[in-house]
Amino acid sequence: MCRSGRAARRQDDRPLTESLPSPRRITPLELFIGFAGIALSGFGGVMPFARRMMVERRQWLTAAEFTDLVSLGQILPGPNIVNVSICVGWRFAGAAGIFAALAGLVFVPFWIVIGFGIIHATYGEVPRVQGAFMGIAAAGAGLVIATGLKMARPMIGSIQALIFIVLGFGAIAIMRWPLMPVVLVLATLSILVTAWIRGRR
Amino acid sequence: MKTTDTLLLMLGQFALMSLFAIGGANSVLPEMHRFVVEQQGWLTHQKFAELFGLAQGVPGPNMLVVALIGYHVAGLPGALVCTIGLIGPSSLLTFLVYRVWDRFRGSAWQELIQAAAAPVTVGLVLATGYIVTMAADETWQAFAVTAGVAILTVTTRAHPLIWLAIAAALGALGLL
Secondary structure, X not given: OOHHHHHHHHHHOHHHHOOOOOOOOXXXXXXXXXXXXXXXXXXXXXXXXXXXXXXXXXXXXXXXXXXXXXHHHHHOOOOHHHHHHHHHHHHHHHHHHHHHHHHHHHHHHHHHHHHHHHHHHHHOOOHHHHHHHHHHHHHHHHXXXXXXXXXXXXXXXXXXXXHHHHHHHHHHHHOOOOHHHHHHHHHHHHHHHHHHHHHHO | OOHHHHHHHHXXXXXXXXXXXXXXXXXXXXXXXXXXXXXXXXXXXXXXXXXXXXXXXXXXEHHHHXXXXXXXXXXXXXXXHHXXXXXXXHHHHHHHHHHHXXXXXXXXXXXXHHHHHHHHHHHHHHHHHHHHHHHHOOOHHHHHHHHHHHXXXXXXXXXXXXXXXXXXXXXXXXXX
């Protein structure tokens, strides 16, 4: 919509515009290459690489702007880095920028993933290869457990957070309830409880 | 089922999951498992876990496990449909919110939603860990690898590819 209006408002928004030159244009090709680079350098979590590329190397964003976009990405559903790429693409090159950023971030590694999928489909039944895939599956499970534990670390002191971790885990892993109602009910409850506890302080 | 029916069904299901993927793809894995393994029987328990592990060993956002699932079910069109389905609706929502974000940035409820959603997300990610473990591990040796990788990843800063490679080698030697 009115990009000039946004630009005008940004001037007042000092903490976020501090070291950023006026909203400049970045070509879709640059966005494509930048996001492909992020995607190809990260395994599992690509966020640290995204920060290095966008804030430190190419200086598309200030540190505060990057943090702001990550927190926007967090409150919305979907992979956080994908959400960040949408915002960055739109901001610097409009609709073409969104598609360029997504193409680099998702559809470049996509072909590598498909390559592995073909290997898996072709050789997956060869005993040694099958054994290797069993090992990869076991390790992959360990990696995601570690991700969950690392995310839980800052919440250890909060009984309220622990209750919602247990409720979410129990509803999905033990009760095997469908995701949609579980997310709706638990997210709503969690927001209400958090607001209530803050209100009492 | 006709291929187009399969593709449409996958597109619809993954598009719906997209809007509930708080915290990203790791939160919706149990729902994908329910859909492709339990309801449709397109993949076995073990295959699902293998594809998940494989996606961890490939560079890129880890949501690309959906491309592997889609490829396994319906080839390249399946991979495209699942990937677009999972990122489409959430991306559209992000785009719409970003356009009005200047008004809400830094507001009290932004921080409230973030704080409230975080523990729910952790519960979902750990549920994914549980379900993938149950699908992947059939022997005590495999459980030991899962536990070992989880502990080493939390306590060291080594690259995750190292653990995947060691586990693949153990498996290839027939030790799991």
